[in-house]
Amino acid sequence: DIQMTQSPSTLSASVGDRVTITCRASQSISTWLAWYQQKPGKAPKLLIYKASSLQSGVSSRFSGSGSGTEFTLTISSLQPDDFATYYCQQYETYSPLTFGGGTKVDIK
Amino acid sequence: QVQLQESGPGLVTPSETLSLTCTVSGGSITSYYWTWIRQSPGKGLEWIGSMYYTGSTDYNPSLKSRVTISVDTSRDQFSLRFSSVTAADTAVYYCAARNVDYGWFDPWGQGTPVTVSS
Numbered sequence: 001d002i003q004m005t006q007s008p009s010t011l012s013a014s015v016g017d018r019v020t021i022t023c024r025a026s027q028s029i030s031t032w033l034a035w036y037q038q039k040p041g042k043a044p045k046l047l048i049y050k051a052s053s054l055q056s057g058v059s060s061r062f063s064g065s066g067s068g069t070e071f072t073l074t075i076s077s078l079q080p081d082d083f084a085t086y087y088c089q090q091y092e093t094y095s096p097l098t099f100g101g102g103t104k105v106d107i108k
Numbered sequence: 109q110v111q112l113q114e115s116g117p118g119l120v121t122p123s124e125t126l127s128l129t130c131t132v133s134g135g136s137i138t139s140y141y142w143t144w145i146r147q148s149p150g151k152g153l154e155w156i157g158s159m160y161y162t163g164s165t166d167y168n169p170s171l172k173s174r175v176t177i178s179v180d181t182s183r184d185q186f187s188l189r190f191s192s193v194t195a196a197d198t199a200v201y202y203c204a205a206r207n208v209d210y211g212w213f214d215p216w217g218q219g220t221p222v223t224v225s226s
Contacts, residue, residue: 034212043202043216044153055214087153091211096168099153 002026002090004100012108019075021103023088028068032092035064035073038102039084047086048073075105083107110135112203112217120197120224126190130203130217133184137161140205142179142186143213148199158206159186193224 003026013019023033031051036044046055048064051071061076075082088100116128130142141158148154157167159177167175176189190197200221204213 032211036213043204043219044213045216046212046214049207049210049212089153089212094166094211096170097155097211099155101152 006100021073023071025069029090029092114217114220128188143204143206144188146199
């Protein structure tokens with residue numbers, strides 16, 4: 001299995017901060033990576049696919065970068081609606097598809 | 109805009125079979141790989157498996173022996189059967205649509221909590 005490791009596991013930030021979350025894959029996944037946002041009691045929501053492509057309707061505050069084994073999700077200016085948990089997911093290998101452990105962004 | 113809604117019992121007895129259904133609305137049942145994903149505090153998000161309406165399936169190897177996914181095109185529904193459940197299978201179960209050409213998931217159902225307990 002391809003292991004996905006996110007860091008940090010928790011991040012405390014303030015409104016207006018620039019926030020960066022890292023996701024590392026245990027082997028190269030090219031750019032076959034997606035990012036999701038999950039709020040308490042809700043399903044994950046797709047933000048980014050193919051490492052850097054913004055899903056339709058998602059704020060341009062969100063951006064993704066990286067290739068190979070190291071990826072980042074950046075929120076350019078954190079807004080109150082952005083406090084949530086973020087997950088990465090690889091789809092280079094479908095057996096199995098795997099997620100990172102999540103990064104919770106909370107209020108400093 | 110495709111919308112998904114899970115349904116099924118919230119409590120399952122150990123060693124029994126967990127059965128869930130996802131109803132698809134606002135889109136074609138032929139347009140996606142239909143997927144089940146679960147989330148438990150201990151294991152995070154775990155992909156269970158996906159099925160295309162043609163019958164093509166892929167399952168998580170760690171769960172494959174206990175999982176069956178099926179698609180009913182006449183009802184615009186797909187289902188999960190998960191046999192021989194234990195307390196470790198307690199989780200929120202989500203249905204989701206997987207892009208046919210790539211492996212991301214969008215949209216997702218709201219999720220349904222399932223507890224395995226006697």
